[in-house]
Amino acid sequence: VGKQGSQIEDKTQEECRALLEALNKVAACYRHLVVTIGGTSDSQNLREELKKTRKKAQDLAVANRNKLTVFLKDKTISKDDRVEYERLWVIFTTCMEILEVDMRKALEMGQEFHGGTTGVAARAMSAQNMKYEADSNIDVVDLKDLENEINQVGEMMMEMEMKVNVPNWTVEAKQDPGAELQSTISVGASSVGMISLNEQNKSVCDITRLLAGIIFTAVLIIAVVLAVLVIQLS
Amino acid sequence: SQHKAQGRKQTPGRAPIEALVMEMQDPNAGIKMQTQRLVITAIPHAMTGSDILAWLMNRLQISDEEAQNLGNQVVQHGYIYPLQEPKNLLLRPDGSLYRFQTPYFWPTQHWPAEETDYAIYLAKKNIRKKGILEDYEKENYNALNKKINHKWDFIVMQAKEQYRAGKERKKGDRFVFECQERAYWLVHRPPVSNFQELNSISEEFSLIIFNQQSLMRSRVKSSVSLGGIVKYSEQYLKHDPIMSGCLPSNPWLTDDTKFWELNMPLVETPTKLRVERWTFNFRELIRDPRGRQDFQLFLRKEFSGENLGFWEACEDLKYGDQSKVKEKAEEVYKTFLAPGARRWINIDGKTMDITVKGLQNPHRYVLDAAQTHIYMLMKKDSYGRYMKSPIFKETMNKAIVPEVTKFTFSKRYWKSSPSPVILRQQEEEAKAKAATNAPMDITQLCKYTAPVSHLAVYTGICEPTSPTSPTLCEFPPSSPGLVTLPNSAACPSPISVAIESTPSSKRKLEASNSVASTHIPSIAEATEVSVSSNSSTTAVEEARQPLQKSRMALSFSRFLKRGCSNSPVFATLSPKCPSVNSSRVQPLDGDQQQVTQTKSKKITNFFQIKVDIPSECRIYPIDSEDEEEDGPNVAKSTEKEVICPWENLAEGKAG
Numbered sequence: 055v056g057k058q059g060s061q062i063e064d065k066t067q068e069e070c071r072a073l074l075e076a077l078n079k080v081a082a083c084y085r086h087l088v089v090t091i092g093g094t095s096d097s098q099n100l101r102e103e104l105k106k107t108r109k110k111a112q113d114l115a116v117a118n119r120n121k122l123t124v125f126l127k128d129k130t131i132s133k134d135d136r137v138e139y140e141r142l143w144v145i146f147t148t149c150m151e152i153l154e155v156d157m158r159k160a161l162e163m164g165q166e167f168h169g170g171t172t173g174v175a176a177r178a179m180s181a182q183n184m185k186y187e188a189d190s191n192i193d194v195v196d197l198k199d200l201e202n203e204i205n206q207v208g209e210m211m212m213e214m215e216m217k218v219n220v221p222n223w224t225v226e227a228k229q230d231p232g233a234e235l236q237s238t239i240s241v242g243a244s245s246v247g248m249i250s251l252n253e254q255n256k257s258v259c260d261i262t263r264l265l266a267g268i269i270f271t272a273v274l275i276i277a278v279v280l281a282v283l284v285i286q287l288s
Numbered sequence: 289s290q291h292k293a294q295g296r297k298q299t300p301g302r303a304p305i306e307a308l309v310m311e312m313q314d315p316n317a318g319i320k321m322q323t324q325r326l327v328i329t330a331i332p333h334a335m336t337g338s339d340i341l342a343w344l345m346n347r348l349q350i351s352d353e354e355a356q357n358l359g360n361q362v363v364q365h366g367y368i369y370p371l372q373e374p375k376n377l378l379l380r381p382d383g384s385l386y387r388f389q390t391p392y393f394w395p396t397q398h399w400p401a402e403e404t405d406y407a408i409y410l411a412k413k414n415i416r417k418k419g420i421l422e423d424y425e426k427e428n429y430n431a432l433n434k435k436i437n438h439k440w441d442f443i444v445m446q447a448k449e450q451y452r453a454g455k456e457r458k459k460g461d462r463f464v465f466e467c468q469e470r471a472y473w474l475v476h477r478p479p480v481s482n483f484q485e486l487n488s489i490s491e492e493f494s495l496i497i498f499n500q501q502s503l504m505r506s507r508v509k510s511s512v513s514l515g516g517i518v519k520y521s522e523q524y525l526k527h528d529p530i531m532s533g534c535l536p537s538n539p540w541l542t543d544d545t546k547f548w549e550l551n552m553p554l555v556e557t558p559t560k561l562r563v564e565r566w567t568f569n570f571r572e573l574i575r576d577p578r579g580r581q582d583f584q585l586f587l588r589k590e591f592s593g594e595n596l597g598f599w600e601a602c603e604d605l606k607y608g609d610q611s612k613v614k615e616k617a618e619e620v621y622k623t624f625l626a627p628g629a630r631r632w633i634n635i636d637g638k639t640m641d642i643t644v645k646g647l648q649n650p651h652r653y654v655l656d657a658a659q660t661h662i663y664m665l666m667k668k669d670s671y672g673r674y675m676k677s678p679i680f681k682e683t684m685n686k687a688i689v690p691e692v693t694k695f696t697f698s699k700r701y702w703k704s705s706p707s708p709v710i711l712r713q714q715e716e717e718a719k720a721k722a723a724t725n726a727p728m729d730i731t732q733l734c735k736y737t738a739p740v741s742h743l744a745v746y747t748g749i750c751e752p753t754s755p756t757s758p759t760l761c762e763f764p765p766s767s768p769g770l771v772t773l774p775n776s777a778a779c780p781s782p783i784s785v786a787i788e789s790t791p792s793s794k795r796k797l798e799a800s801n802s803v804a805s806t807h808i809p810s811i812a813e814a815t816e817v818s819v820s821s822n823s824s825t826t827a828v829e830e831a832r833q834p835l836q837k838s839r840m841a842l843s844f845s846r847f848l849k850r851g852c853s854n855s856p857v858f859a860t861l862s863p864k865c866p867s868v869n870s871s872r873v874q875p876l877d878g879d880q881q882q883v884t885q886t887k888s889k890k891i892t893n894f895f896q897i898k899v900d901i902p903s904e905c906r907i908y909p910i911d912s913e914d915e916e917e918d919g920p921n922v923a924k925s926t927e928k929e930v931i932c933p934w935e936n937l938a939e940g941k942a943g
Binding site (some may be wrong): 074075078079081082085088091092093098105141144145148149151152159166167222223225226227229231234235 | 386388390391392393398402404405411412414415418419429430431437438439440441442443444445446447450452453454457458465468638729
């Protein structure tokens, strides 16, 4: 029974870790997207992607919080387990902090830069383009949504701090300095359990990869044909 | 947590420089941008330094120099970054390439460059460069690893993930992003010079201290403190002249100064309200001079009057003339603390040690520990009994309730109250009178059974030359006020200061104590008779009678006089009054080496001589007149004042 119990524990810990890993990925994604706002590669598409990523982040955040609080409130878990959950909790809260900051930055910049280009140009464009106005309306709605979501996240984090009493400073990192140089996945979750995201990021690269694949196969075929010809000739 | 976003509002307007930068980027009216090739990558939207300068000069109609200045500012703040020499944050007026920084990385005050982000950046760079970071980056990395260690797992996770996500982007985009990020951190975490580091370190250090002190402050629940205020208000409501009026009347309204007269500090009969206040707590009693007077009467009856006397002396030291601190401290020591002192107070050994050590370098608060001890003693012990005592009850009965002033139209006689100068003189006279007429603070019997080392005093055998004892000049001359301990607030704890400043005295104390104990046996035999005999009980009874002219500090010496009249040496060595000049007390540390050596020689002679002196030599009560009656030898050696541990060798030899 003990072995089974620990197995169950491990499994739930793995689930937690997987959820965290997912949230981490979304946060990294979001960071990359937010950085490009207002820059030279800004576009309407970017806004869409931002929105989607945000939604994913929210869902994952709630899921993580629910799962972790269950374990942290459970007084019957062993000391080692508790230490591990506290560590995961600190990872979670730090991730949420980063997400919240990025969301606020996105809001601020979104209010200043509309649509694909810089403010001046956008204003010039909007005078001519009615469709663009419609888009900018969507933008406004989106920004409002964003603001609400930010507030929600902020409230959630405050609530978390009140209810779950985990002293951050007592958590010791498992990773030593320089651990990022190793190629293994950090949290320790198996790659099978991970939710794969980033399809949108990969979309551009997928096309290039596809092209590369096609060209490669083409070259291969040509090489084979040439070889056959050479053999035939000789 | 870093909720720096709390309370953040949308910026009302853009900073002018940002507006300018935005204009620069305008596709129509902005700077001409091109796609540059750097090595194998094509960099979009790059521009040359000279183009930027030209644009600035044209748009703002400023001179070459001004444009150069402005351009440098723009680069240094991070709105534009150089591509070829990233660390050189200047606008070169040539073909060097620059790019606009993305708004995410613009410097704003709302979003200060965060440690977590910097750590993630360094970790990413570590991955990218396969562990090869610059020196200052390595230092920062290690420092951050220590500082935000609890976040480190996340930092590694996020760094790896951001790196991976970056790799999945188009090469051009990825390169651009890396440049942008690098530029941002070069602006916000530049390779720091040592001087700047020191400044920030001292700032951080003082921050740390401040936070530590804040943590140490005791906290009280608001419900508790509110309850305290309510209780206080209820208790003092009747006593507040503004809230409840005052009897006989408010002098400001009726011009009748009776209220002030009746409530003078040392009035003969206090008012009932005033006496009632003494019952609230000990502090009220001891703060009121009239209350102290009454309390002192009571204490005398209990033979612990020296406690209040000591307390008052401490207050005088704390709040009195600071130029006389040394003399006052000496006097307090001689009167209250020295073994065999006239009004010896009973405090525990540890406090006594601390106090005596502190007296090496006397200052305002040197007696704090002892004073607190005595205060608590009085509060917990005597105060309760005082409240039940007949003295207090009598005072309470005699207390008056003034009648309300009858408003008369009669002619008023304006009499001025006595000048404060005169009042002060009167006070001092009264004090001096009280001091001279004070009956003895008869110490309890049990004191005598305690430190037998007292006996060593009377033998005059002090510590011999101990090889380790230094002289006075070796004392570290530290001024108490300058020692700041990390955990103390504005006023460093005087006790700890005193301890800090006298590290070497401990050895001497120990040396002296050990010596004293070894010499006891020779005298103990002689005195055992007196101590154990039932003359002690009779002596105590005798002691209870009020002594009017006596100046004896300890009845112990009277015992000895009774018990061993054959050794008048004790009697002559007993403390005399006035305390300043004649009591002899044991020097506490070895800085008196030479003095004591000569003294011990003298004293050994003295022994022999003394035996010959007839016992009808009057010893009790010991007055200054009596001293003259004693033999000249006695006079010489007893002329020597109390040897205070901090006194100069020269002073000591003067005796």
